[in-house]
Amino acid sequence: MKEIVYPEIGKVFYTKSNRAKAYKIKVSSKEVCVTIPALGTIKQAEKFVLSKKDWIIKTKIKVAEKIIYSFGLKKFNDKVSLNIIPQKEQNNLITYKVDNATEMTILFPQKFDINSDSSQEQIKKCLEKLLSFVAKHYLLDRTVNISSQLGLPINSVKISSAKTRWGSCSYRNDINLSKFLVLLPEHLIDYIIIHELCHTKHRNHGKDFHQLVDFHCAGKEKEFARELKRYRVF
Helix, strand or coil: CEEEEECCCEEEEEEEECCCCCCEEEECCCCEEEEEECCCCHHHHHHHHHHCHHHHHHHHHHHHHHHHHHHHHCCCCCCCEEEEEEECCCCCCCEEEEEECCEEEEEEECCCCCCCHHHHHHHHHHHHHHHHHHHHHHHHHHHHHHHHHHCCCCCEEEEECCCCCCEEECCCCEEEEEHHHHHCCHHHHHHHHHHHHHCCCCCCCCHHHHHHHHHHCCCCHHHHHHHHCCCCCC
């Protein structure tokens, strides 16, 4: 196996195979691999790779999207679009920008190894920052609106990075919500908000509390509670 690094493509591994009948390129989350047929040469293989440069770059983007979306952030409940764009910078830093409340972009070097631990950690940090931005805009407005609709007044709404609970309600009627809520389907987001709002009336999880939650969830509290168990905080 021979390894060659190209400025816009990154690492490419060349392997000769006596069974191969033609040059083949495989782009995975880990690497770009090229199979050389028995009568082929590295020189011919490189020429083939360079002729497919645009396709390789586009395929690497698709692989990147697949991995990034695996974090659960592909649609942000269909309210926010996430763009993934390759850059020609020589550094290996993954950055992001927020264009507005509904448009976000992650920028990454074309040649970076998306599967490496450092790359995955960079991606995760970018996504969590983007997540905070979405949560601040969406959850605050949503909670205030539902509070008004249900006639369950609150003192304040705060967004946290909590990873052990989706939300809470203090005795001062301060609602705290985890930013990771925005990863849930919209009806479950509303269910959790309603759950916390009902604590402004009932501080425990007794019969009266569950009846109130069920009433405001159109009789689907148990159904939503079961569905929520399929999800975990980030």
